[in-house]
Amino acid sequence: MKIMFSAGEASGDLHGANLARALRELDPQVELLGMGGKEMAAAGVDIVYDIKNLGVIGVGEIIRKIPFFFRLRDFLVDTMRKEKPDVLVCIDYPGFNMRLIEQGKDLRLRSDCRVEAGGVGVFCKCLVVKAHAALIDHGERFAYF
DSSP: OEEEEEEOSHHHHHHHHHHHHHHHHHOTTOEEEEEEOHHHHHTTOEEEEEGGGOOOOSHHHHHHHHHHHHHHHHHHHHHHHHHOOSEEEEESOHHHHHHHHHHHHHTTOSEEEEEETTTTEEEESSEEEETTEEEEEETTEEEEO
């Protein structure tokens, strides 16, 4: 199974790393790739874009970086086309990730996820997270972390 992550900030990087470790325990052969940071990389995720360059402060900087974010989304969609992940897991960063999820649906990924690290929850066919407990459904196998 191949899983692609999109985490755009430090808290998402940490949650993504915890999820990556749990997935590796479930299936050591699982392929993990995506946008993240040093925590996810340390957990075995092949980082296709490092989030250290994503920090923006203030409305002016956000407006100036809009073209960059469109190019980044296009890059991640191209990565999805090339890598053909089975699942897309998007952690936090809703302004960016909600549109990325739509692109994943257009590419007919089997499942897509939206993780909100602030305890709000996760909405997904393959993954349900609430607070700090999680259940991963991978066929007939289940893992908790």
